[in-house]
Amino acid sequence: MLELSGVTAGYGETQVLHGVDLVVREGQFHAILGRNGAGKTTTLKTIMGLVPAKGGEIRFAGDSIAGREPYRIATLGIAYVPETRDVFGALTVEENLHLAARIGVGRAGGWSIEKVLAIFPNLAERMDNGGNQLSGGEQQMLSIGRALLMNPSLMILDEPTEGLAPIIVRQIFDKLMELKQAGLTLLLVEQNFHFALNLADEVSVFGRGQCIWTGTPDALRMDEDLHKRWIGV
Amino acid sequence: MPGGADFWITQFLNGLQFSMLLFLLSIGLTVIFGLLHFVNLAHGALYMLGAYVGVSAAAHLGGYWSALVLGPLAVMAIGIVLYLTLIKRMRRAGPMNQVLVTFGLIFVIVDIVRILWGDVALGLAEPASLSGPIQIFGVSYPAYRVFVTAVGLVVMIALSVVLNRTQIGAMIRAGVENDAMAACLGINVERLFFLVFCVGCALAGLAGVIAVPLFSATPGMGTDILIPTLIVVVIGGLGSLNGAILGSLIVGFIQTFGAVVTPGLASVLVYVLLAAVLITKPAGLLPARG
Ligand SMILES: Nc1ncnc2c1ncn2[C@@H]1O[C@H](COP(=O)(O)OP(=O)(O)OP(=O)(O)O)[C@@H](O)[C@H]1O
Numbered sequence: 001m002l003e004l005s006g007v008t009a010g011y012g013e014t015q016v017l018h019g020v021d022l023v024v025r026e027g028q029f030h031a032i033l034g035r036n037g038a039g040k041t042t043t044l045k046t047i048m049g050l051v052p053a054k055g056g057e058i059r060f061a062g063d064s065i066a067g068r069e070p071y072r073i074a075t076l077g078i079a080y081v082p083e084t085r086d087v088f089g090a091l092t093v094e095e096n097l098h099l100a101a102r103i104g105v106g107r108a109g110g111w112s113i114e115k116v117l118a119i120f121p122n123l124a125e126r127m128d129n130g131g132n133q134l135s136g137g138e139q140q141m142l143s144i145g146r147a148l149l150m151n152p153s154l155m156i157l158d159e160p161t162e163g164l165a166p167i168i169v170r171q172i173f174d175k176l177m178e179l180k181q182a183g184l185t186l187l188l189v190e191q192n193f194h195f196a197l198n199l200a201d202e203v204s205v206f207g208r209g210q211c212i213w214t215g216t217p218d219a220l221r222m223d224e225d226l227h228k229r230w231i232g233v
Numbered sequence: 234m235p236g237g238a239d240f241w242i243t244q245f246l247n248g249l250q251f252s253m254l255l256f257l258l259s260i261g262l263t264v265i266f267g268l269l270h271f272v273n274l275a276h277g278a279l280y281m282l283g284a285y286v287g288v289s290a291a292a293h294l295g296g297y298w299s300a301l302v303l304g305p306l307a308v309m310a311i312g313i314v315l316y317l318t319l320i321k322r323m324r325r326a327g328p329m330n331q332v333l334v335t336f337g338l339i340f341v342i343v344d345i346v347r348i349l350w351g352d353v354a355l356g357l358a359e360p361a362s363l364s365g366p367i368q369i370f371g372v373s374y375p376a377y378r379v380f381v382t383a384v385g386l387v388v389m390i391a392l393s394v395v396l397n398r399t400q401i402g403a404m405i406r407a408g409v410e411n412d413a414m415a416a417c418l419g420i421n422v423e424r425l426f427f428l429v430f431c432v433g434c435a436l437a438g439l440a441g442v443i444a445v446p447l448f449s450a451t452p453g454m455g456t457d458i459l460i461p462t463l464i465v466v467v468i469g470g471l472g473s474l475n476g477a478i479l480g481s482l483i484v485g486f487i488q489t490f491g492a493v494v495t496p497g498l499a500s501v502l503v504y505v506l507l508a509a510v511l512i513t514k515p516a517g518l519l520p521a522r523g
């Protein structure tokens with residue numbers, strides 16, 4: 001579904017990604033772990049075209065997408081939930097959802113605003129509120145709901161649990177589990193080790209702008225050396 | 234000091250009418266700023282072009298009403314050419330380069346106007362149906378000025394409906410707030426920008442045409458209006474419709490009332506206000522980005 005090979009990218013003069021290789025298969029939940037500054041977010045931004053890839057190849061569903069504009073990449077079927085959530089504060093919750101539904105309607109996946117509200121009932125009560133009036137957890141749900149409404153073939157999720165209370169983290173975990181059962185393909189960046197490993201089918205460990213290791217969650221749990229060097233305790 | 238209720242009502246109507254003119258200009262400028270992060274100092278020159286095209290259209294075609302249609306359309310066409318040849322390339326060139334290029338553009342446009350229309354003030358008669366005074370709030374007031382105010386109000390309401398109640402409006406607000414995220418929802422922000430730019434140019438042209446019967450068309454009119462328009466944009470807050478409305482009313486009324494109450498201080502008052510806003514609310518009174 002998504003394949004990165006030898007991707008290099010950076011900000012201005014500073015190179016951040018030094019040849020990232022990564023494969024996400026259809027129907028898979030793929031988690032990326034790694035320390036702060038390892039280049040996880042930059043990798044996701046490069047996939048979306050928000051950071052230009054300087055070298056290497058990015059293929060999505062057979063197409064080479066490196067160098068395309070972000071709106072084209074999104075239209076091809078990749079939905080992005082950024083680390084900062086990026087809910088539009090000046091728009092109501094309803095408007096936020098409608099914008100995403102605009103390109104998502106009629107696509108395979110079958111997500112509609114009703115279905116999104118059914119899995120995130122909190123949002124249903126806040127449809128007329130401005131995006132800037134939501135709590136952190138609600139923003140995360142709106143950002144995920146928005147991504148679902150695009151009926152994407154691949155969803156990219158950057159640190160969904162960051163800064164949220166344990167009870168909300170639990171809720172989001174359950175929702176993602178439901179989505180997994182429904183067959184969604186997900187690329188997840190997550191610092192919360194257990195959250196990531198309990199969800200993922202496959203895990204990649206990032207360090208210094210490269211993918212250091214890829215394997216199953218169980219294999220990672222047993223590899224203490226890998227932990228110590230690239231993830232931390 | 235002059236007194237009497239009639240006098241103050243007349244000044245109030247003048248202030249409202251000047252505010253509407255400022256609004257027609259500042260709304261295009263502010264949304265272009267907000268959506269494109271693009272500084273278009275030539276916006277005032279486009280206003281002047283609208284005025285001159287209007288004068289010629291009225292003289293050679295069908296009078297005032299043909300000017301009112303052709304002025305905005307011509308300025309929009311000129312805007313499209315500018316966009317495709319210059320502005321699109323300058324999108325990521327940074328504010329300094331944009332300011333320099335669009336500042337240079339002012340001189341180019343002013344000289345073209347001087348060559349084509351000469352260095353004299355040209356007039357345009359208001360339509361006969363709007364030439365007389367009418368009674369409003371108990372005072373006798375020029376019907377044409379009421380018309381100018383009404384045009385501003387109609388545009389204001391139309392834009393407000395489009396921006397706040399339609400999908401394309403939501404897309405524009407989303408693009409102003411966070412263009413990267415808007416693109417990640419599949420919105421072609423560049424095309425949206427082009428559309429907004431066209432509308433902004435047409436409104437500058439419209440303002441130019443309706444201003445001629447009041448002030449005449451002169452090669453300096455664009456630069457004269459640019460400063461108060463920029464002040465409106467800064468006071469109101471970049472990219473915001475409500476900011477442009479509020480800013481226009483504040484600057485329009487301060488200039489109008491300042492001129493009759495403290496003629497010596499009138500021009501200074503607006504700058505004092507600008508400084509006060511910049512110190513207390515650097516992002517403007519009603520910025521688009523909360
Ligand atoms: N906008 C930017 N401009 C310049 N450098 C940046 C920018 N964003 C990130 N970097 C740098 O790129 C490197 C990788 O950052 P990135 O955000 O990809 O890391 P990350 O793995 O997502 O980390 P975290 O776990 O903290 O989110 C860091 O050294 C960071 O300082």
Ligand SMILES: [Mg+2]
Nearest residue numbers: 040041042083
């Ligand atoms: Mg990150």
